[in-house]
Amino acid sequence: MGILEVKNVGKRFGGLHALSDVNLSVAENSVHAIIGPNGAGKSTLLNCLVGKLIPDTGSVSFDGQSVLGRKPHEINQMGISRVFQTPEIFGDLTVLENMMIPCLARRDGAFALHGYRAMMRDREIVDRAEHMLEDMHMIDKRGMHAASMSRGDKRRLEIAMCLAQQPRLLLLDEPTAGMARADTNNTIELLKHIKDSRPITIAIIEHDMHVVFSLAERITVLAQGTPLVEDTPDNIKGHPKVREAYLGETEH
Amino acid sequence: MTDQTDYTPVAAQLPSRRAARDTILGLTRKDFGLLTVVIALTMLAPFLLNPFPSNSAMAQFNAGYPDLMQRFVIFGIFAIGFNILFGLTGYLSFGHAAFLGVGSYSCVWMFKLLGYNVLPGILLAIVVSGLFALLIGYISLRRSGIYFSILTLAFAQMSFALAYSVLSNPSFNLTNGETGLQVYTNDPQWLQGDGPRAPHIFGLAMRETETLSVGAWNFQFNAGYYLCAVVMIICFYLSVRLFRSPFGMMLRAVKSNQQRLNYTGVNARPYTLAAFVISGMYAGLAGGLLSAMDPLAGAERMQWTASGEVVLMTILGGAGTLIGPVLGAGFIKYFENIFSKINESTLHAWFAFLPDGLEDALVAIVYPFVGKGWHLTLGLLFMLVVIFLPGGLVQGGNKMATIFRRDRKGGGVEDDAAAQRQAGE
Ligand SMILES: Nc1ncnc2c1ncn2[C@@H]1O[C@H](COP(=O)(O)OP(=O)(O)O)[C@@H](O)[C@H]1O
Ligand SMILES: [Mg+2]
Numbered sequence: 001m002g003i004l005e006v007k008n009v010g011k012r013f014g015g016l017h018a019l020s021d022v023n024l025s026v027a028e029n030s031v032h033a034i035i036g037p038n039g040a041g042k043s044t045l046l047n048c049l050v051g052k053l054i055p056d057t058g059s060v061s062f063d064g065q066s067v068l069g070r071k072p073h074e075i076n077q078m079g080i081s082r083v084f085q086t087p088e089i090f091g092d093l094t095v096l097e098n099m100m101i102p103c104l105a106r107r108d109g110a111f112a113l114h115g116y117r118a119m120m121r122d123r124e125i126v127d128r129a130e131h132m133l134e135d136m137h138m139i140d141k142r143g144m145h146a147a148s149m150s151r152g153d154k155r156r157l158e159i160a161m162c163l164a165q166q167p168r169l170l171l172l173d174e175p176t177a178g179m180a181r182a183d184t185n186n187t188i189e190l191l192k193h194i195k196d197s198r199p200i201t202i203a204i205i206e207h208d209m210h211v212v213f214s215l216a217e218r219i220t221v222l223a224q225g226t227p228l229v230e231d232t233p234d235n236i237k238g239h240p241k242v243r244e245a246y247l248g249e250t251e252h
Numbered sequence: 253m254t255d256q257t258d259y260t261p262v263a264a265q266l267p268s269r270r271a272a273r274d275t276i277l278g279l280t281r282k283d284f285g286l287l288t289v290v291i292a293l294t295m296l297a298p299f300l301l302n303p304f305p306s307n308s309a310m311a312q313f314n315a316g317y318p319d320l321m322q323r324f325v326i327f328g329i330f331a332i333g334f335n336i337l338f339g340l341t342g343y344l345s346f347g348h349a350a351f352l353g354v355g356s357y358s359c360v361w362m363f364k365l366l367g368y369n370v371l372p373g374i375l376l377a378i379v380v381s382g383l384f385a386l387l388i389g390y391i392s393l394r395r396s397g398i399y400f401s402i403l404t405l406a407f408a409q410m411s412f413a414l415a416y417s418v419l420s421n422p423s424f425n426l427t428n429g430e431t432g433l434q435v436y437t438n439d440p441q442w443l444q445g446d447g448p449r450a451p452h453i454f455g456l457a458m459r460e461t462e463t464l465s466v467g468a469w470n471f472q473f474n475a476g477y478y479l480c481a482v483v484m485i486i487c488f489y490l491s492v493r494l495f496r497s498p499f500g501m502m503l504r505a506v507k508s509n510q511q512r513l514n515y516t517g518v519n520a521r522p523y524t525l526a527a528f529v530i531s532g533m534y535a536g537l538a539g540g541l542l543s544a545m546d547p548l549a550g551a552e553r554m555q556w557t558a559s560g561e562v563v564l565m566t567i568l569g570g571a572g573t574l575i576g577p578v579l580g581a582g583f584i585k586y587f588e589n590i591f592s593k594i595n596e597s598t599l600h601a602w603f604a605f606l607p608d609g610l611e612d613a614l615v616a617i618v619y620p621f622v623g624k625g626w627h628l629t630l631g632l633l634f635m636l637v638v639i640f641l642p643g644g645l646v647q648g649g650n651k652m653a654t655i656f657r658r659d660r661k662g663g664g665v666e667d668d669a670a671a672q673r674q675a676g677e
Pocket of ligand 1: 013016018036037038039040041042043044045
């Protein structure tokens with residue numbers, strides 16, 4: 001029994017079957033990649049996991065509890081953090097403030113009316129946020145407006161924000177999409193570092209095979225809304241069905 | 253909170269961190285400086301607003317008389333509260349006058365039932381408007397953007413209609429319709445005793461005014477004004493605390509990226525609702541003070557124009573900045589009361605030194621912009637500010653400050669907020 005269990009999930013958009021009969025089990029403390037051609041339904045699947053979409057059929061459970069019908073912030077408080085395909089950060093806030101929000105969310109929960117306490121004197125939160133920024137080698141950017149950072153740094157910040165919550169499951173949607181090679185390699189190193197430095201389960205959607213094969217322990221191939229195969233990276237590489245459906249496409 | 257680990261942050265040496273640690277009244281040095289400025293300005297207002305001798309031609313530009321000074325600070329409170337909602341969360345309410353009106357009615361009712369001490373009235377105004385804001389906010393905040401604005405506008409117009417006619421009939425007269433709610437001699441006033449027969453606070457009448465004459469200058473010190481000023485200073489202080497608190501940061505996060513906030517485990521709804529209720533209470537307090545200064549409450553205080561006015565004040569001064577709303581409120585109230593008083597004969601007097609033809613021509617050009625046409629000037633000014641200074645008057649002030657001290661270090665007190673506003677454009 002994995003930490004994340006997806007059973008018979010189906011999702012339609014009008015006449016389009018974006019997902020049909022998806023079964024997926026992600027083992028605790030593993031890195032599980034979901035690959036597949038564009039439009040395969042990868043993002044849709046992720047959206048069903050975090051409460052952005054509600055599947056038409058099937059069930060999704062995290063650590064034995066169903067996530068269906070819960071609001072995004074409730075699912076997050078259960079221990080699932082999500083990194084978006086385009087970095088979603090608080091552009092008007094400073095980098096340090098961006099880091100403080102997940103720290104507050106973790107300590108104070110979904111709502112706390114602390115309107116009289118000075119934010120910068122909350123040593124526990126400030127220290128935790130700064131510690132996290134140091135860990136990510138971003139401490140020199142603490143006073144910057146988040147919106148003015150490079151895309152690579154925004155992605156890094158977003159990952160750091162998710163980690164600050166100490167999630168049990170980290171979901172990443174194409175974290176290296178649109179990145180230059182060097183940035184991609186940095187991200188791979190970062191994710192390796194994350195995985196090695198704490199107990200965490202990572203589910204990653206990725207287009208870039210290099211990223212997938214450097215990180216994943218299990219791979220699920222999704223095509224036209226249904227899982228084609230699920231196996232280890234080595235077996236996936238040689239799998240004829242996968243070559244035909246997916247890898248063949250990207251090799252020319 | 254004192255669990256210091258062996259880990260010492262590198263950033264501890266950074267200036268902003270040090271500034272955050274030594275605080276006065278829970279405020280950083282910068283913020284405390286701003287508070288001091290606000291205190292000085294409000295306490296010295298009778299002098300500052302009366303720069304011209306009373307026998308000079310410029311005397312009509314003096315704003316240092318009790319009635320107007322009261323309005324400055326009362327609408328300052330209104331705008332400070334509005335800014336907590338609009339400036340921080342970006343939710344633009346077009347119905348805040350409803351809370352102003354509710355506050356006014358509540359206060360007059362306390363005069364009618366209990367007596368002329370203003371304290372119960374002001375307290376009730378805050379409570380009732382807070383509850384009313386809870387109801388309206390709970391419903392309106394189900395939508396965002398323009399739909400939220402329209403919902404608040406609809407509620408305010410409904411409140412206006414209720415106050416103007418529905419809740420004013422012989423069998424149930426809560427608002428006294430178009431006459432306005434006022435105190436009559438046959439009202440119960442259970443706790444009135446033999447206190448002053450006009451609004452007072454523990455015996456000190458609101459209209460009590462001391463006049464200090466220095467040469468041709470007459471400075472007026474009014475009890476009501478000083479009560480309102482003290483209340484405004486408290487309101488300002490609380491809003492600074494709120495801006496710098498985790499709650500304030502969450503509100504800015506709502507404005508910046510609500511999606512990220514929700515996926516970070518924070519429920520944005522109660523945050524926006526709390527901001528809505530707090531700003532509604534500020535508005536109610538302002539309404540209560542209006543009645544405390546002049547015990548008459550009319551439905552027109554709930555009109556949509558009154559709701560629009562506080563939006564203008566906040567944007568003109570600088571939405572999301574600390575002091576901007578206060579400046580905006582003062583600016584607009586000054587225009588409304590001073591510019592509107594300039595009439596044709598005043599203009600002729602000003603331009604009398606010119607040849608007759610030129611004088612008439614100039615008067616003809618200027619006249620549409622003053623007197624009854626003051627809205628025209630205000631509109632033009634508003635356009636200029638929005639186009640060239642999207643951070644409002646505060647941004648203008650900061651720009652000037654930077655020009656003056658180009659080679660010195662450090663920015664204006666409100667650089668951050670103004671810059672943030674610009675970044676949000
Ligand atoms: N909100 C939506 N409404 C309608 N169709 C959608 C929506 N989201 C995704 N789709 C469609 O569902 C299919 C799967 O999309 P998506 O999950 O984004 O694919 P992937 O992330 O694998 O590239 C696509 O054909 C896409 O057009
Ligand atoms: Mg996608």
